[in-house]
Amino acid sequence: MELGADFIDVELKAAPDFLPSLQEKKAAGCKIIVSNHNFETTPSSETIGSLIAQILSSGADVVKFVTTAQTITDVARVFQILSRCQGPTIALVMGQYGLISRLLSPKYGGFLTFGSLASGKESASGQPTLSDLNNIYGLRRINRQTKVYGLIGKPVGHSKSPLIHNAAFREIGYDGIYVPFLVDNVKDFLDTYNTPDFAGFSVTIPHKEAALKCCDEVDPLAKAIGAVNTIVRRKSDGKLIGYNTDCGGAISAIEDGLVGITGSTGESPLKGRCFVVIGAGGAGKALAYGARDKGCKVFIANRNYDRAKLLADSLGGEALSLEQLNTFQPPRGAILANTTSVGMHPNISETPLAKDALRNYSLVFDAVYTPINTRLLREAEECGAVIVSGFEMFARQAIQQFLHFTGVGAPEQLMRDILVRSL
Numbered sequence: 001m002e003l004g005a006d007f008i009d010v011e012l013k014a015a016p017d018f019l020p021s022l023q024e025k026k027a028a029g030c031k032i033i034v035s036n037h038n039f040e041t042t043p044s045s046e047t048i049g050s051l052i053a054q055i056l057s058s059g060a061d062v063v064k065f066v067t068t069a070q071t072i073t074d075v076a077r078v079f080q081i082l083s084r085c086q087g088p089t090i091a092l093v094m095g096q097y098g099l100i101s102r103l104l105s106p107k108y109g110g111f112l113t114f115g116s117l118a119s120g121k122e123s124a125s126g127q128p129t130l131s132d133l134n135n136i137y138g139l140r141r142i143n144r145q146t147k148v149y150g151l152i153g154k155p156v157g158h159s160k161s162p163l164i165h166n167a168a169f170r171e172i173g174y175d176g177i178y179v180p181f182l183v184d185n186v187k188d189f190l191d192t193y194n195t196p197d198f199a200g201f202s203v204t205i206p207h208k209e210a211a212l213k214c215c216d217e218v219d220p221l222a223k224a225i226g227a228v229n230t231i232v233r234r235k236s237d238g239k240l241i242g243y244n245t246d247c248g249g250a251i252s253a254i255e256d257g258l259v260g261i262t263g264s265t266g267e268s269p270l271k272g273r274c275f276v277v278i279g280a281g282g283a284g285k286a287l288a289y290g291a292r293d294k295g296c297k298v299f300i301a302n303r304n305y306d307r308a309k310l311l312a313d314s315l316g317g318e319a320l321s322l323e324q325l326n327t328f329q330p331p332r333g334a335i336l337a338n339t340t341s342v343g344m345h346p347n348i349s350e351t352p353l354a355k356d357a358l359r360n361y362s363l364v365f366d367a368v369y370t371p372i373n374t375r376l377l378r379e380a381e382e383c384g385a386v387i388v389s390g391f392e393m394f395a396r397q398a399i400q401q402f403l404h405f406t407g408v409g410a411p412e413q414l415m416r417d418i419l420v421r422s423l
């Protein structure tokens with residue numbers, strides 16, 4: 001106080017001992033924050049309401065209450081309370097589920113938020129760094145009108161999506177913020193964050209299938225695939241519309257790769273080709289249905305043959321075991337798409353198919369994007385195939401998503417540059 005602090009933060013329990021003398025001695029303009037920390041839960045709205053009344057009656061200039069989230073829906077309760085508070089209030093939620101409280105509190109009128117000086121120097125669990133708050137999330141731009149977008153998943157901490165979408169919003173002057181939503185139950189999440197403010201979502205593992213069931217309308221291709229990775233809240237009626245841009249991203253990248261070989265004819269260069277997908281999980285389904293839709297003859301190869309058969313049967317294709325794939329002789333002009341994680345960092349010396357078996361393909365695609373140039377792609381190129389990286393799929397799914405979110409074309413080069421730098 002003697003050094004001229006603008007704010008002095010006093011814990012509520014200690015307030016009776018300190019506040020009277022602080023009020024006497026404090027300089028004009030110095031504000032007293034009275035704070036309460038709950039390290040276990042986020043209590044009911046009624047309990048938090050009583051706590052705020054107690055803090056105010058202690059003589060606080062600024063109210064601060066900090067709770068702990070057991071799940072992301074706890075944070076919505078804090079936002080509701082914060083938006084109703086009259087005087088200056090700091091409301092934050094600790095823990096990994098509470099990160100959005102630190103990013104979105106300015107939107108609900110929060111007096112200030114907290115960031116750590118560096119990673120590893122957090123003073124409370126779930127705190128982002130000041131540099132991330134400013135440079136990734138553009139905290140100073142957030143206001144009550146800012147539209148909220150984000151990635152629903154578990155885990156979400158590793159995702160590059162906040163980096164690219166926030167930078168793209170800034171680039172086109174769009175009033176939006178994109179945050180990571182760490183979600184256990186996607187239905188509970190969407191039921192809770194159901195206002196027009198929460199305008200769109202990316203969806204990742206393990207929620208792509210559950211998310212589809214929560215949508216009011218689903219794009220036909222996403223419905224066939226059985227998974228959505230993009231949800232938009234329609235402005236006119238608030239309905240949730242689901243899309244699968246993983247599929248569009250990968251298929252358009254492969255089509256562009258083929259145009260490089262055949263030249264453009266007006267129709268999809270995939271039409272009539274043999275398309276072999278390795279893997280029968282989420283990405284495998286997206287690629288297989290996308291290829292079938294373009295008129296390809298689809299083969300699914302998977303280590304679990306039954307799973308390959310199930311997917312192949314669902315789209316009128318054929319199943320192969322991985323052993324069969326090694327000696328499979330596709331017709332000229334065939335495409336091979338790896339959708340397993342084989343070859344992904346840190347196992348970069350692995351490959352899903354022996355080099356000799358790659359000679360029969362005109363184009364080889366790998367969904368893996370760390371590293372960008374996998375062993376599979378290097379060996380395919382040595383065999384003379386055109387190669388398409390999972391980087392293209394990732395960049396394009398994000399670019400298509402951005403268009404769904406904003407209705408405006410994405411700043412593509414910027415998004416690609418940021419993504420390359422981040423990998």
Ligand code: NAP
Nearest residue numbers: 279280281282283284303304307339340341367390393394
């Ligand atoms: P997923 O749903 O778990 O499916 C993975 C598939 O790969 C399954 O069919 C699995 O076989 C098979 N597989 C896993 N490990 C294998 C191994 N060691 N050998 C042979 N087969 C194996 O995962 P996903 O979401 O589809 O993702 C798969 C890959 O695609 C990941 O590397 C992911 O990063 C990448 N991806 C990239 C993008 C992009 O934008 N570039 C988008 C989505 C996914 P079983 O059926 O026997 O389990």
